[in-house]
Amino acid sequence: MNINGEWVGDDLDTINVVNPANGETVGTVPRGGEKEANQAIEAAHNAFHSWSQLTAYERAGYLKRLHQLMLDNTEELAEIMTLEMGKPIHESRGEVKYAASFIEWFAEEGKRIYGETIPSHVSGKRLQVWKKPVGVVAAITPWNFPAAMLTRKMGPALAAGCTVIMKPSGESPLTAVKLMELCEQAGFPKGVINLVTGSSSKIAKAIMENDKVRKITFTGSTEVGKILIRQSADQVKRLSLELGGHAPLIVLDDANVDVAVKGVMASKFRNAGQTCICANRIYVQSGIYDAFVEKFSKAVEELKVGNGMNESVDIGPLINQAGLDKVNHHVDDAVNKGASVVTGGKSITEDRGVFYQPTVIKDVDQSMVVMQEETFGPVAPIQKIESLEEAAAFANDTPYGLAAYVFTENVAKGTRLIEQLNFGIVGWNDGAPSAAQVPFGGMKESGIGREGGHEGIDAFVESQYVSIGME
Incomplete structure (x- = not known):
């Protein structure tokens, strides 16, 4: 872990990081808890004043150096990521x-945090809105995108003048360790950036109870997001939540089938x-249903x-046995209720890895679990509409x-159709809509706020209204 610019945690128990492709331990991280979390919070709190007082251009300089270091170390970061999560x-x-x-986008965007001057209703006053960084930010991220989920949170926080505590998933923390090394090199x-690893419940408890943390940014399940909402109420902490999804993909009769297939492949697998x-749920209009399938x-x-x-592999392992069990359950339930497996449909036993065949299921309906719950696996159920x-x-x-x-x-x-869809992100003839320059986030129980x-x-940032008497 890195707290206040020092690598610490040698005296703690460790968490093994396991490669899901073969069951091998590829590294360890310290099993930190409330003590280490509070130390990181204190370091971030102490560093906040001086960091927030830098100009946006000075903060951008640090971020630009980090951006270049990430590109320079692409291969090592990529190998770490593949080894720890597959x-x-x-x-x-x-x-x-x-x-x-x-990192690059927000290095520039930090220079565009504009205030306002508002026409006064009386003479002798000047009405202004100033923008101020919210304070210490805790970023809690999931295992499936161990680099992007961190930078999408720390980039804007740092650019705005906030200081950060990073808490990566215990399933894939090694990418965050390497990113922390690059931050140090930058x-x-x-104290501006701190990294803690270990018990999610204990670290989260410290974060939620410590009033020096003013902002939580979290990506994970809706169930955990709801817990954080409840816990944040005592101190009215600010929250950004990117939570669960269950994305529908709709193919109408007039679609270009080749374009649709390419889009589904890019999104689903x-x-x-x-x-x-x-x-997660593919709905194809009856006129082209058979051709599409x-x-x-x-x-x-x-x-x-x-x-x-x-280098030739398209589909890696699932993250763990629980993930594989869920996929098996979804497929078995669909088949038992009348769906047909067109291709795939079985787990693969290979070198102690956790693999599942890329699977297509047709003739599914709304009664099946696969159409009601997020599968998080390489299974594509297709329903006729x-x-x-x-x-x-x-x-x-x-x-x-x-x-x-x-x-x-x-x-x-x-x-x-899109006007009727209640989703924060829509890809129209596009299976890969994500980009740094666009807002990412959901409606309903999929979260609060937007990233990017x-x-x-x-x-x-906080808006601070200032009324200046000039007489």
Whole structure:
């Protein structure tokens, strides 16, 4: 761990980090708790004044150095990521570049935190709005995107003048350790960025109870997000929450089937389907249902499963046995209720790894668990629909509202359909909508706030109204 610019934790118990492709331990991190979390909070609190007093241009200088260091160390970061959580190495390289893009974007966006001068209602006054950093920020991130989820939070926080405590997932903390090393090389002052690893419950308890932490930014399950909302009430901490999803993907009769298949492949099977915005429920209009299922299944059959360090692999392992058990349950439930497996449908036993075949299931319906719960695996269930209105009704029949996808060549139909969808992100003929310069976040139980884009920095500043008497 790194607290106040010092690497610490040698005296603590450790957590083994296991490669899900082969069961091997690839590293360890300290098992920190409340004590270490509070030390990190104190360091961030003490560093806040001097960091927030730097100009936006000075803070941008640090971020630009970090951005370049990430690019210079792409291969090492990618290898660490693949070893600790399994995604194919080419996807890991892509994530490093994506993660670095948030640092670059917010280095510039920090220079555009503008205040206001408002016309006064009386003479002799000047009315202004100043923007101030919110304070100490705790960033709690998941295992599936161990680089990008951190930089999407720390980038805007640091650019706004906040100091940060990073708490990565215990499943994939080694990427965060390497990022912390790069922050150190970039020259960030002591205490501005701190890294704690260990017990999620104990560290979160310290974060939520310590009034020096003014902002929590969290990506994870809706269940944990609701707990954080309740815990934040005692101190009215500010929250940004990117929570669960269950993304529908709708293919209308007039869609270009080849474009739709390419889009579903890009969305569904990235990181073996372990993404919060991947297509979980596929609704295809009856006129092209059979043609779509045939072309899509052939494309899925060509995917190669294996250890992510192999350059030719398309699908890596699931993160752990619990993830595999959930996928098996979803597929078994669908088959028992009348769905048919077109391709795949089985787990793979290979070198103690946790693998599942890329799977296509047809003739599914709303009664099946796979259409009601997020699978987080390489399973694509396809349900036949008859109309645009039916598609919208099925798509919205969920407490989640993070991402949705629409494939149609008809502008009027696409516009009407998207207007009915209650999701924060929509890809129209696009299976990969994420980018640093756009807002990322959900509606309903999928979260609060937006990350990325010019909105992404708003969550880390407070508006302060100042009325100046001039007489």
